[in-house]
Amino acid sequence: MENGTHLGAGEGPLERYMPAAGGNTRPYSPAMFSLTDIRGVIWRQRFILVGVVLFALAVGLTLTLLATPKYEASASVRVTSSGPDIVEGQEYLVSAGGLTRERETMSRVIQSRSMARQVVERLELHDNADFMGSDSLPEDERSVEARKFSAAQKLQDGLSAQLPPNTQIIMMSYTSSDPALAAAVVNGYAETFVTLNVQEAVEANSYARAYLEEQIAKTRNELRDAEIEAIQYARANNIVGRPMGVGSGTEGEGADAGTATTLAASTLTGITQTYTEARTRLINSEARWRMVANRPAAELPEVQRNSAVQSLQTRRGEMRSQLADLRQRYQDDYPAVRELISNMEELDRQIAETENDIKEGIRSEYEIARQQAAALAAELASVSSATLDEQDRRVQYNMLDRDVDALRSQLDDLLQRYNQITAATNLQPSNLTILDTALVPSAPSSPSLFRNMLVALIVGLGVAGGLAVLRETLEDRIRSIEDIQSKLRLHAVGQVPLVADGDVIDDVKNSFSVVSEAYASIRASIDYVTRDLEKKVLQFTSTEAAEGKTTSSLAIARSYAAVGRRVLLIDLDLRRPALHRALLQNRPKQGIVEAIYGHTALQNVVIKAEDGYDFLPIGSATPINPVEILSSGLVGEFLNKARASYDVILVDGSPVLGIADAPLLSRFVDGVIFIAEANRSPARQTRTALSRLTGVGANVIGVIVTKFQPLEAGENYKYEYSYYSYSERD
Numbered sequence: 001m002e003n004g005t006h007l008g009a010g011e012g013p014l015e016r017y018m019p020a021a022g023g024n025t026r027p028y029s030p031a032m033f034s035l036t037d038i039r040g041v042i043w044r045q046r047f048i049l050v051g052v053v054l055f056a057l058a059v060g061l062t063l064t065l066l067a068t069p070k071y072e073a074s075a076s077v078r079v080t081s082s083g084p085d086i087v088e089g090q091e092y093l094v095s096a097g098g099l100t101r102e103r104e105t106m107s108r109v110i111q112s113r114s115m116a117r118q119v120v121e122r123l124e125l126h127d128n129a130d131f132m133g134s135d136s137l138p139e140d141e142r143s144v145e146a147r148k149f150s151a152a153q154k155l156q157d158g159l160s161a162q163l164p165p166n167t168q169i170i171m172m173s174y175t176s177s178d179p180a181l182a183a184a185v186v187n188g189y190a191e192t193f194v195t196l197n198v199q200e201a202v203e204a205n206s207y208a209r210a211y212l213e214e215q216i217a218k219t220r221n222e223l224r225d226a227e228i229e230a231i232q233y234a235r236a237n238n239i240v241g242r243p244m245g246v247g248s249g250t251e252g253e254g255a256d257a258g259t260a261t262t263l264a265a266s267t268l269t270g271i272t273q274t275y276t277e278a279r280t281r282l283i284n285s286e287a288r289w290r291m292v293a294n295r296p297a298a299e300l301p302e303v304q305r306n307s308a309v310q311s312l313q314t315r316r317g318e319m320r321s322q323l324a325d326l327r328q329r330y331q332d333d334y335p336a337v338r339e340l341i342s343n344m345e346e347l348d349r350q351i352a353e354t355e356n357d358i359k360e361g362i363r364s365e366y367e368i369a370r371q372q373a374a375a376l377a378a379e380l381a382s383v384s385s386a387t388l389d390e391q392d393r394r395v396q397y398n399m400l401d402r403d404v405d406a407l408r409s410q411l412d413d414l415l416q417r418y419n420q421i422t423a424a425t426n427l428q429p430s431n432l433t434i435l436d437t438a439l440v441p442s443a444p445s446s447p448s449l450f451r452n453m454l455v456a457l458i459v460g461l462g463v464a465g466g467l468a469v470l471r472e473t474l475e476d477r478i479r480s481i482e483d484i485q486s487k488l489r490l491h492a493v494g495q496v497p498l499v500a501d502g503d504v505i506d507d508v509k510n511s512f513s514v515v516s517e518a519y520a521s522i523r524a525s526i527d528y529v530t531r532d533l534e535k536k537v538l539q540f541t542s543t544e545a546a547e548g549k550t551t552s553s554l555a556i557a558r559s560y561a562a563v564g565r566r567v568l569l570i571d572l573d574l575r576r577p578a579l580h581r582a583l584l585q586n587r588p589k590q591g592i593v594e595a596i597y598g599h600t601a602l603q604n605v606v607i608k609a610e611d612g613y614d615f616l617p618i619g620s621a622t623p624i625n626p627v628e629i630l631s632s633g634l635v636g637e638f639l640n641k642a643r644a645s646y647d648v649i650l651v652d653g654s655p656v657l658g659i660a661d662a663p664l665l666s667r668f669v670d671g672v673i674f675i676a677e678a679n680r681s682p683a684r685q686t687r688t689a690l691s692r693l694t695g696v697g698a699n700v701i702g703v704i705v706t707k708f709q710p711l712e713a714g715e716n717y718k719y720e721y722s723y724y725s726y727s728e729r730d
Helices: 035-044 046-066 103-110 113-123 129-135 141-158 179-236 263-292 301-305 307-327 335-427 449-474 481-487 504-509 514-529 549-562 579-583 592-596 626-631 634-643 661-668 683-695 717-724
Strands: 071-079 159-162 169-176 432-436 492-497 536-542 567-571 614-616 648-652 671-677 700-708
Touching: 035 046, 035 449, 046 449, 071 179, 103 159, 103 169, 103 179, 113 141, 113 179, 129 141, 141 159, 141 169, 141 179, 159 179, 169 179, 179 335, 179 432, 263 335, 301 335, 307 335, 481 492, 481 683, 481 700, 492 514, 504 514, 504 549, 514 549, 514 700, 536 549, 536 634, 536 661, 549 567, 549 579, 549 648, 549 671, 549 700, 567 579, 592 634, 626 634, 626 661, 634 648, 634 661, 661 683, 671 683, 683 700
Parallel strands: 492 700, 536 648, 536 671, 567 614, 567 648, 671 700
Antiparallel strands: 071 169, 071 432, 159 169
């Protein structure tokens, strides 16, 4: 890979934690809130979560055990149909319990104060000391009303009405500490509700009958007055018509449709129809006569179809046949021949006479039709004149006649509706029926242990979650390498798991341990970052003491030595040296300070470690002027001389906060490895320490997270480190 580039989306597990080649930071893209974050919060705040939830469950259990048991009894009422209508097409509404109440309205009625008052009076609950409790008052007239009012309020508080969807059923429930009282109350509600509905139906029907009787009487009087007025008007104006209501107002669709038909109008109608028929006959008979007037009678179809003519012609044919036979034997003067000829002549005369009679009948039919048409035309003119004279007088008469018809139809409708309502009163007085009565409940409906514990669990989880989030917000600590990237804007070179049992130095020396493998990965990351440096001097420091910088420097030195590098590990924590405890039994008399001041040669104070690297400790006498030593140029000169003999020089320095040693030392090294202990220092404090280093120009090449606890960070320990635990049996 070329210098100045870094891995992208396809980077491996090692490159993921390596800074970019051109600097000590890599752009960080914060991930969305993930399951890992939630899991980490739960694990870190587990004691708060468990404690608060257990406390909430204990409170819920205590309240459940201390609560008074409540029993709920239920009854159901079926709504079958609406009440009868007074006038067809119009619903009749009464006041409180109308005939066409919707189920929602019925539910409101059930839960109303007036309904509760009726149930109190029905069951005499105001005199029931067990029901009234502390509200019992002396029995005087004023206190009775007060007790009824108080009892009604208690009923309303304990009653509920439900409307199951897609049904015509109303469910009523009542809750009380007395199971028998709960059943009695809800049954009383159901019975009172049905009884009230029956009473309202009866009242509605009574009102309807009274209303209709009043309207019937009024309509009858109006009809009588209208008939008298119409008759008087017809008599005064000489209008003679058919009796009222007999065919008037319903004939045809002509100009007189919907009006009273008078005698003159009826006569005109009849004559007009007869005249029309006569004209039709005249036209037909005239056309027929004109066709036959100039034709011989024998050619007429009527003659040819006439049975008498046909019979005479048949006889004549027979006579001709006989005459032909006789002439073959006799002469014409033979008596028999003369008689037959005479008979044939008479027969021809009869045929001619019959044909002429038929033709004359056609002419007579035409003449009769013409005379009838003329007579009817004259009569039609006379009747039309009389009818025209009567039309002006008929306008007012027709209006009076229509009023009579309308009142008569209205009276018929009212009588019919009255009969329907009278029958409905006896057949269906109520549209409500009790479907199921309430039974005495055998088990309390509340308190519900399961429901209360569930509510307590939900409340406990909510409160615990809020406290956990609050603590997480206030505890801004570094827990994983992701926090290094997000909170410090630096990339980590690796992380080292926490060793729960045993000495961490033993794990460092065990090449197959989790800790040793983690530091081997960190060493590879450091090599990647410092690949441009052929020989390098690296400083290890931290925010505070005991964060793992000494162990880290020791482990990195061992890892470098394992790959054949010449390594020098220097202990420059001049205030509290610690490396010698892990590598030596006793501190030597001379060490790094003497070598810096030139009091002894480097090779005289270097100690060969058994893992293949050189170790330069601090002498037996701890310096009293560490700042003066680190401020001088002697440290830089010493490190430059040591570069010639070693590939890697690792310096275990002092912590940053509280003292100036680490910033002073960072001026003489190629890079600083910052150690951050997981779950210890707040991120704000760590940022302050890093600011002190960068303020003097230190090159912080990466951060090592020590004592990493996967569960605290929300990760799975086995997932993160199982591949480190390799052995021959695998």
